[in-house]
Amino acid sequence: MKATAHPHRVVIIGAGFGGLEAARRLGNQPVDVTVIDRSNHHVFQPLLYQVAGAALDISQIAWPIRHVLHRFKNITTLMAEVDGVDAAGKTVRLTDGSRLPYDTLVIATGSTHAYFGHDEWAQFAPGLKTLGDALSIRQHLLSVFEQAEREPDPAARQKLQTFVVIGAGATGVELACTIAELAREEMPGDFRHLDTHQARVIVVEAASRVLSSFPETLSDYVLQTMEHLGVEVLLNCPVTECHADGVVCKEKRIDAGAVFWAAGVRASPAAQWLNVSADKAGRVKVERDLTVPAYPDIFVIGDTALVEQENGKPVPGLAPAAKQQGQYAAEVIQARLHKRPAPGPFHYRNYGNLSTIGKHTAVVDFGRVKLRGRPAWVVWALAHIYFLIGVRNRLMVALNWLWLYMKGERAARIILSRKT
Structure with a gap:
């Protein structure tokens, strides 16, 4: 008897915005889709800072991946961690030693914190990328206030109430402002021996302005608004040392009860898995159809990919961009399966x-x-x-x-x- 050919196997690594969008677009299609993620949930990262700042609960910005995809009978969800990719053998290696074969692979593994050669700072200045990060920051933030309530020495109490946020991008600005509002607008009156109005929130930024991806007029407005909220902003001030009890910036030491990192990210190790070149942030430079050079059956999307626009600038690492790339990758896969002409090169629509x-x-x-x-x-x-x-x-x-x-x-x- 002639063996029955298996359906086309698509493996998607990562269930962030890009990976989840690709999976949904391939749902109930004549393909066998496997989604792998080391967590069991999809998280809405743009609102992580509100979990860290105690404004939202984790259940309001995170959803079980299985539940999100359960209506698609052709999709299997695996909670597992990827160890590497055998591009020649077309298999994905998992940390438990098992392998998953694929016909088409979509890598959407996102990014993590980048400490610019000082990975030892991670233990002192946690970043904000996952639900675990957000909960850890919230725990530390609230615990510091509790510790300050018990501290009899005014100088030590002020140090505990000093919070340093490294980086003035969107995450740094949003996190700093939510800490300032928490301390100065919502916690006063809760403590008997602690004046939370005295809390200091300091943003340290190496560049010359905040939110450098925005026009200068809006950056200036943001700076003024932050200062109105009581946030101190130190520009042109790269951090040279980071410790458990503070940072050093321009040879000036800032003692703090908590330090948080929002200064940079680096891509997941997809380039290492595939043994291909990457930029300084570790992103894989892909073709205009989001495939890896020399590997037309492998797509890389989202923060893991370096995608150049028509003007030569890279597509920004934003959620809408990742969703668009996930949708596009799914369209290319379907066109190939149905032997239709492939869509034109990926075009990022800036909303x-x-x-x-x-x-x-x-x-x-x-x-x-x-x-x-x-x-x-x-x-x-x-x-x-x-x-x-x-x-x-x-x-x-x-x-x-x-x-x-x-x-x-x-x-x-x-x-x-x-x-x-």
């Missing part, structure tokens, strides 16, 4: 750049149209609610924000352990 500065204001750059203040915050909020998965989560987040802005109360201020 704007958005960042919030505290709970009342934001900046939005649509190119010719630029918004700031409360109108920009409304656009930012609607955009983020739209991209959340499920009606329940959209409703819960909207109600949480409404309650927070009307009453100034954060419901997620729970410490699970006493470790600081």
Whole structure:
């Protein structure tokens, strides 16, 4: 008897925005899809800082991958960690020693923190990329205030209430502002011996302005708004030392109760898996159809890929860009299966750049149209609610924000352990 040919096997590594979008687009198609992720959940990373700042609970920005994809009967979800890729043998190696064969591979493994050659700083300055990171930062942040309440020495108490955020990109700005609001608007009155108004939030940035990806006019507005919230911003001030109790910037030591990292990222080790060249951030330079040079059956998308636009600039590492790349990769795969002409080269559609500065204001750059203040915050909020998965989560987040802005109360201020 003639053996029955197996369906085309697509393996997707990573269930972030790009990987999940590719999987959904291939759902209920005549392909056998396997999604691998080392976590069992998809997380909405743009709102991680609100979990870290106790404004949202983890269940409101994260969803089990299996549940998100359960209606697609051709998709199998595996919670596992990838150890490497055998491009010649067309298999994915897992850390448990097993291998998964593929006909087409989609690598969407995202990025992690980059400490610019000082990986030892990671233990002193945690970054914000995962739910675990957000919970760890929240635990440490709230525990420091508890420790300061018990501290009799004023100098030591002030040191504990000093928070340093390294990096003034979107994550750094948003995290710093939410810490400042937590300390100065929502926690006063909760403590008997601690004046949380005295908390210092310091942002240290090596560049000459905050949010350097935005136009200078919006960057200036952001700086003014941050200072109005009580955030101290040190520009042109690269960090040269980082310790458990503070940082050194321009030979000036800043003692702190907590230091958080938001200064840079590096791509996952996909380039090492494939033994191909990468840029300084570890991103794989892909073809215009998002495939790896010499490997047309391997797509790399999202933060792991270096994709050049028509103007020569790289596609930004944003959630909408990753989703567009996931959709495009799925379209190319389907065109190949059905022997249709492949779509044209990937084209990134820029729907704007958005960042919030505290709970009342934001900046939005649509190119010719630029918004700031409360109108920009409304656009930012609607955009983020739209991209959340499920009606329940959209409703819960909207109600949480409404309650927070009307009453100034954060419901997620729970410490699970006493470790600081």
